[in-house]
Amino acid sequence: MLDKPNGLTSLGPGICDPNTCFTCSICSHRSVTVLQRQAYKIKNTILPSVDSVKDLGVMVDHHLKFDIHISLAVRKAMLQSRLILKCFSSRNKDILRDILLKAYITYVRPILEYCSPVWSPHLKNLIHKIESVQKFFTKRLPGLWNLPYPKCLQLLNLHSLEYRRISYDLTLCYQFLNGYCDTALTNCFINCPINLTRDNIHNLYKSC
Numbered sequence: 001m002l003d004k005p006n007g008l009t010s011l012g013p014g015i016c017d018p019n020t021c022f023t024c025s026i027c028s029h030r031s032v033t034v035l036q037r038q039a040y041k042i043k044n045t046i047l048p049s050v051d052s053v054k055d056l057g058v059m060v061d062h063h064l065k066f067d068i069h070i071s072l073a074v075r076k077a078m079l080q081s082r083l084i085l086k087c088f089s090s091r092n093k094d095i096l097r098d099i100l101l102k103a104y105i106t107y108v109r110p111i112l113e114y115c116s117p118v119w120s121p122h123l124k125n126l127i128h129k130i131e132s133v134q135k136f137f138t139k140r141l142p143g144l145w146n147l148p149y150p151k152c153l154q155l156l157n158l159h160s161l162e163y164r165r166i167s168y169d170l171t172l173c174y175q176f177l178n179g180y181c182d183t184a185l186t187n188c189f190i191n192c193p194i195n196l197t198r199d200n201i202h203n204l205y206k207s208c
Helices: 067-087 093-107 109-113 124-139 149-156 161-177 184-188
Strands: 052-055 058-061 189-191 204-206
Touching: 058 067, 067 093, 067 109, 067 124, 093 109, 093 124, 109 124, 109 161, 124 149, 124 161
Parallel strands: none
Antiparallel strands: 052 058, 189 204
């Protein structure tokens, strides 16, 4: 039971309100069910247990997976894409294509890329699920409906969403290694030995 959690009482009276608090137990697929989890209390009030929680705009479940976040982002981006395609019209196909593309880059793509280094998937089904939004939108631009997806990206000067996520991951890794982020993750990597054949000192090895 939590009566006065350390470090929370100074944040305000509402931070320890049992009506606004809940618990999320991190467990594996083979762990206990929701009914068997440990119950926590604040002021003799049992806190409800949830299977997923949103933190800084990112949904994570009790298995530390981001499938829910990806599904919600894809759904929201698809609805936004359909709305944009219905809102703009022009007799000039080139002008219409430019307008729609700018609207997609401004209003749709950020939904699919928010905090992507945190939740970037490695499973193919999730990768294809995210990519389906951009594929859906580009195929409905004037003059591109009968072209394959890679050709559409080439004509529009776009990269795939998977490519962009990898680019963000590498950028964040560079910031970690060069001290641009105030984090201890720098100690999780070590430079490779320089005596290895066909290698260089910029290759990384996981140290933890």
